[in-house]
Amino acid sequence: MVSEEHQRLLDPEQHPAALKALTHPLRIRLLGLLRQGGPATASELAVRTGESSASTSYHLRVLAKHDFVAEAEHRDGRERRWRSVHAVTAWNNTAMAASPGARALVGVSRRAQVDHLERSLVRHERDMADGRLDAAWLECSGISDLILRLTPESLTELTACLSRKADELAARDADDPRARQTVLFGAALPYAPHDSSARAADAGPDDATGAEDASGGAA
Numbered sequence: 530m531v532s533e534e535h536q537r538l539l540d541p542e543q544h545p546a547a548l549k550a551l552t553h554p555l556r557i558r559l560l561g562l563l564r565q566g567g568p569a570t571a572s573e574l575a576v577r578t579g580e581s582s583a584s585t586s587y588h589l590r591v592l593a594k595h596d597f598v599a600e601a602e603h604r605d606g607r608e609r610r611w612r613s614v615h616a617v618t619a620w621n622n623t624a625m626a627a628s629p630g631a632r633a634l635v636g637v638s639r640r641a642q643v644d645h646l647e648r649s650l651v652r653h654e655r656d657m658a659d660g661r662l663d664a665a666w667l668e669c670s671g672i673s674d675l676i677l678r679l680t681p682e683s684l685t686e687l688t689a690c691l692s693r694k695a696d697e698l699a700a701r702d703a704d705d706p707r708a709r710q711t712v713l714f715g716a717a718l719p720y721a722p723h724d725s726s727a728r729a730a731d732a733g734p735d736d737a738t739g740a741e742d743a744s745g746g747a748a
Contacts, residue, residue: 537597537615541624541631547595551618552634555580556588557641560597563613565710568601570608642714649712662709672714684717691715 539548551557559574569577571586578585589611592598601612618638625631653670656662679687695713702708 535616537618539620541628550595568610568612
């Protein structure tokens with residue numbers, strides 16, 4: 530798991546302004562880009578997001594005001610570069626659920642992660658097709674949507690096990706020249722039971738398949 534020194538732990542009672550600052554989807558994306566790609570200028574981030582540099586500069590200043598980003602070492606004196614202060618933004622779901630404003634952030638954040646998944650899939654497929662990733666990555670990559678019956682305790686245990694194993698393998702491969710930046714998505718979304726009529730009304734063409742990649746790709 531990410532160490533506490535690399536986490537930004539938010540509490541809806543102690544950090545309401547910081548939480549509100551993160552309810553803007555572009556700010557979430559800018560923060561993610563800095564964490565994924567390292568320090569960058571507002572202009573560089575504008576190109577990557579399709580926004581104006583004035584817009585990215587404004588939102589970076591808001592993030593800096595609430596200590597999510599800070600100035601990085603400058604390559605020259607013309608434009609400031611920004612870096613993420615923490616590797617992860619974390620919170621307690623129970624505490625967040627008790628505050629309407631905090632619940633809004635959770636919703637915006639989760640939808641931003643779904644958007645990130647879509648962009649990551651496009652980039653992965655393009656990198657494979659263009660030969661920037663060799664064939665060794667073909668079988669081990671993928672997406673699965675397993676549907677399991679679990680208790681809250683088992684789901685908590687499963688999430689913790691996945692996190693520990695991911696950290697263990699990342700530490701092992703840190704200095705391996707074959708290692709590549711890999712985006713690992715995880716979703717744990719329990720459903721309440723429905724009667725048959727409600728289930729039929731809820732079902733649609735986009736419902737999960739319950740299928741898994743032949744590769745057994747990461748969930």
